[in-house]
Amino acid sequence: MGITPNSELRIPNLSVDIAGLKLKNPVMTASGTFGYGEEYSEFLDLNRLGAIVVKGLSITPRQGNPTPRIVETPAGMLNAIGLQNIGVNVFIRDKLPFLRQFDIPVIVNFFGDSIDEYIHAAEMLSNAEGVHALEMNISCPNKQAGWIVFGTDPKTMEQVVTAVRKATRLPLIVKLSPNVTDIGLMAKIAENAGADAVSLINTITGMVVDVKKQRPVLANNTGGLSGPAVRPIAVRMVWEVYKVVKIPIIGMGGIINANDALEFLIAGARAVAVGTANFINPNVTIEIIEGLEKFLIDEGFSDINEIIGSLKIS
Amino acid sequence: MGITPNSELRIPNLSVDIAGLKLKNPVMTASGTFGYGEEYSEFLDLNRLGAIVVKGLSITPRQGNPTPRIVETPAGMLNAIGLQNIGVNVFIRDKLPFLRQFDIPVIVNFFGDSIDEYIHAAEMLSNAEGVHALEMNISCPNKQAGWIVFGTDPKTMEQVVTAVRKATRLPLIVKLSPNVTDIGLMAKIAENAGADAVSLINTITGMVVDVKKQRPVLANNTGGLSGPAVRPIAVRMVWEVYKVVKIPIIGMGGIINANDALEFLIAGARAVAVGTANFINPNVTIEIIEGLEKFLIDEGFSDINEIIGSLKIS
Amino acid sequence: MSKYFKAKTVDNISLNKHFRLLNLSPLSDIDIPQPGQFYMLQTGDTCDPLLKRPFSIFRHEENSLSFLYRIRGKGTLSLSRLKSGDIINAIGPLGNSYPVPDGDFIALAGGIGIASLLPLMRKFKERAYLFYGARSKEELVMMDEAKAVSKESFITTDDGSEGKKGLITDSLMKFFNSLPITHHPLPLYACGPTPMLRELYRIIKSKIQNPKSQIIECYVSMEEYMACGVGVCLGCVVKVRSQEPVDSSQKWIYKRVCKEGPVFDIKDIIWE
Amino acid sequence: MSKYFKAKTVDNISLNKHFRLLNLSPLSDIDIPQPGQFYMLQTGDTCDPLLKRPFSIFRHEENSLSFLYRIRGKGTLSLSRLKSGDIINAIGPLGNSYPVPDGDFIALAGGIGIASLLPLMRKFKERAYLFYGARSKEELVMMDEAKAVSKESFITTDDGSEGKKGLITDSLMKFFNSLPITHHPLPLYACGPTPMLRELYRIIKSKIQNPKSQIIECYVSMEEYMACGVGVCLGCVVKVRSQEPVDSSQKWIYKRVCKEGPVFDIKDIIWE
């Protein structure tokens, strides 16, 4: 298991390859929980991250949903931000220059209401200097197909991934929706349609009711559940996907410490993303990176890749 | 809103009808969390419950899974009991006589590995005195169909519900699995196949990894997530089902107090079941019944049926 | 110096059934907070409650931060359990602050809103006309200090158990009407429940629409559910009038209470 | 009289970094617990930790229940935060208890296992040969009381910081070997980590297989993860030899530690 005579003296290797990107370590930020990097650069050295994934972008800016947009739930939270964003152009003009200062991959999360919007956004982003990979958020409804969610219908997903694959030469990550019967099947479709990696899980749809008002608490009625509450579901889904695809997996959902990150890596994720936990502890990503290193040293591993997918099942 | 001049003096009506059964109040126990009623009869007066739902039965006894069978998760727990049970015959001989002493509906949860086993169990239970309704647990894999889970495949579910519907004249409740893309569709199929009611949600599949051992904590690898962590998901699913079916809904998933129960009722459930919370507070069902009554009085309702499905959406 | 720091609980004093005063001693150097700014405080140490909660800075002294809070739900309940010596994480100071008043000013506090306004009144001693309303005498916390640092004070309670019985905005209205038209307009700072702020807006709007009255500068501290407190989650937005709307059919954009706020010009907010 | 009751925290004494003694005062009449029985205790007051945790009764006096515990994970950490006056819910007494010993007996405690055995030793004063092992001196909690109520005591620590250095089962083995074959066999009661119990089983089995030795009665208190503590969830089962197996190919059935246990005859358990 990689125990060498002087293993205590060696700093273990933390770097991993995802879809052709070389990451210093497997810890990324989850889209929508880290803005465009500026706000948290006050709190931590972005250069230490494995990669940064920015808030989801669409070709034109969006206002998002009315408030309340968030509500806390037991060990989790629902959000219905409604994909508020500044749009691809403003991002390229105002935010990318800041991100280009750093020596880490910048992964841009994006989405659209239609396949054309996806293609258009992917093309615009592919031509921008400093975008290292694209992450497609397919947990949004398809206007043309009568608001069927792209990521829950196998056919629709196949179409949109195939189309975007043709529109970009950048590494393409498909972010899977957990609101499906068979996430392994969805991952397999993404792989066959040309994805270089899959990331999971996006949020799980939920609702909280204000019983006195007899209304949902969120103005949007439903929202997406994230945080530790969903972690056991997310870990199980990563494991299911690991069994059926060859492309790398970026695991996320409720990670708040190094132990949680290790659960995902061992279950088959080659990298992890941290979302809601940033809100609780702006320094959490750095603490997780340090925790992973400590774990490898303590357990006598010399390379993080030794534990990826190492789950022994009964 | 039912405010009558002397509403403070009136005790509001709590009774509801489910699939032809008249319940004193909408609070039932969830299968697998209340045994066969005996253990908790030390702690509360079973006669006060809306109904009792017993641990899932199969035609022959089952040993269940090796241990560990349970593990706590943030605001929830995973269980992989593996449907350990005493079998239909021993239940009828040893447990039913005890339950017959009480003046409340006894709902028997059951399952099988094949359609034949379902039919057989339903027939045996239908002939037993003191069984008032059947609840089919379809979250188990179908041996004949290569271990596809009955409750996640629309075709398989339709077949098994149709078959059981023919095998019993008792009210038939189909307990839906939440591990599906479209729970509304599954409910609709159950309704069309002859179910008198649907209950939801069963547990959501999850996994916890012991990172030092690089193994799942549960001997069965995965388990079912229950408890407050899943509540927002469960409430959303009840609401989705309420929009598409006419038969009554029994809502459950993470209910620990009257407020939680009200969320489900307002979202469309005509009754609720309390599971994991019994473990924390053996008296929780009674406290919820009292809390519902208090809510109705405080808010000026005279009948619980006034709030069922009363959710105002934006 | 980081805005994310650990702090030790000095004490957590119960003022009455609902209100507490939490005194923290930061364990590292911190930035100096300005009146109107706030902190995100950890309230427990498990995953429930999960998120930090926002609280206005109530008092800052060398190596000490105080927060005045009302127990509302599980976060504040959990906060009320902190005992001397317990260590929590905090983020702050966050958000903008009240613009510095030129001379005298009006401070309009509804209930716990006093927590956010007292630092301003304390800093500009005896320059505030204080309007402080609450449900009852018991809920008029910190009234003695508030009065002591004010030039003049007007108190109301819903039940008349202290001060005048009635709404604090009615007292404010009367005060306005009693001022000579030629009176130099006083800037107004307000913090309190949304219905109070909405009523305030109605008052201000009627003054603006009255050509004889001078325009009042009016700043309000807004509240919204917050997850991050630092501007990344977009959970805490309010509608603000804008010349550069995102959607050309609408003359507003969303601004973040935690970043562009919590203090806004009352006239910029779209009150619905 | 209900097995589900509220209790007030009298105190929650820190014995050292890892161990605490919790004294509770039930707020209603309760059943009298027997040595070996346990309670499910609420450890926090939010949804995390969610489930109650099982703890052996350590001492029962009029209107007082005491629990000796070791801080392990989030439940026990949360329990260690309880302070005087805090009220928690509890369920108990639960499970079976140690069979009453006829005369002298052996008590084999590994670490915190002493919590479950001391009530038995206290009840049958100076009748126990105590074998008590722990990692280090610091972890030999309640040793003075345990020695005081014993007839004779044998202590080991892994690091030799107190008593003999080594495993407590080795001391037990020596003791057995030193007894004359004609000695009346002493019943043995054991509670501790699974590896210790497994080793004990090996020892007992070898004695059983030795035709010259007399058969020893041996009772062990088992531990398993518990959700309900009252027999409904079927989470806490152990494999027990049976004449009426569920499946005819196997000579065992699952029994519930919380209901048919926690005390089992060591020979009935299937040690894998």
Ligand SMILES: Cc1cc2nc3c(=O)[nH]c(=O)nc-3n(C[C@H](O)[C@H](O)[C@H](O)COP(=O)(O)OP(=O)(O)OC[C@H]3O[C@@H](n4cnc5c(N)ncnc54)[C@H](O)[C@@H]3O)c2cc1C
């Ligand atoms: C910038 C800012 C400064 C604040 N300063 C203070 C302060 O100095 N002292 C103080 O006591 N409180 C202050 N608050 C309000 C405080 O943050 C909330 O009372 C607290 O978050 C409630 O948490 P909880 O878990 O106890 O309640 P929850 O269980 O979350 O909610 C309980 C009730 O409070 C309401 N509520 C919760 N959060 C908010 C919110 N952000 N705005 C409006 N209503 C809410 C809910 O709708 C619910 O009715 C401030 C809020 C903001 C945004």
Ligand SMILES: Cc1cc2nc3c(=O)[nH]c(=O)nc-3n(C[C@H](O)[C@H](O)[C@H](O)COP(=O)(O)OP(=O)(O)OC[C@H]3O[C@@H](n4cnc5c(N)ncnc54)[C@H](O)[C@@H]3O)c2cc1C
């Ligand atoms: C009948 C019975 C009586 C007990 N009496 C006592 C007692 O008097 N004093 C005392 O300190 N402890 C006692 N225990 C053990 C105690 O219940 C556990 O230490 C506690 O539940 C751990 O909870 P946690 O949340 O702190 O740890 P967790 O976070 O749940 O777990 C921390 C570690 O402890 C292990 N663990 C957790 N629960 C158990 C368990 N039930 N059995 C074995 N290992 C476990 C886990 O595998 C993990 O490694 C008893 C257990 C049982 C079943």
Ligand SMILES: Cc1cc2nc3c(=O)[nH]c(=O)nc-3n(C[C@H](O)[C@H](O)[C@H](O)COP(=O)(O)O)c2cc1C
């Ligand atoms: C406030 C918020 C906003 C989010 N916005 C996006 C988004 O724009 N695009 C996206 O793909 N995922 C978005 N997500 C989902 C997260 O990236 C992540 O998949 C999810 O929150 C699970 O991880 P966590 O439990 O660590 O938060 C958002 C999540 C939150 C909480």
Ligand SMILES: Cc1cc2nc3c(=O)[nH]c(=O)nc-3n(C[C@H](O)[C@H](O)[C@H](O)COP(=O)(O)O)c2cc1C
């Ligand atoms: C220990 C345990 C055992 C269960 N056994 C069954 C079962 O036998 N049949 C069944 O349909 N559901 C079973 N369930 C699921 C519950 O009935 C319920 O659907 C689920 O736990 C969600 O409710 P809760 O969050 O209130 O526990 C079991 C749940 C638990 C926790």
Ligand code: FES
């Ligand atoms: S609270 Fe997250 S953006 Fe304001």
Ligand code: FES
């Ligand atoms: S803990 Fe539930 S059956 Fe034993």
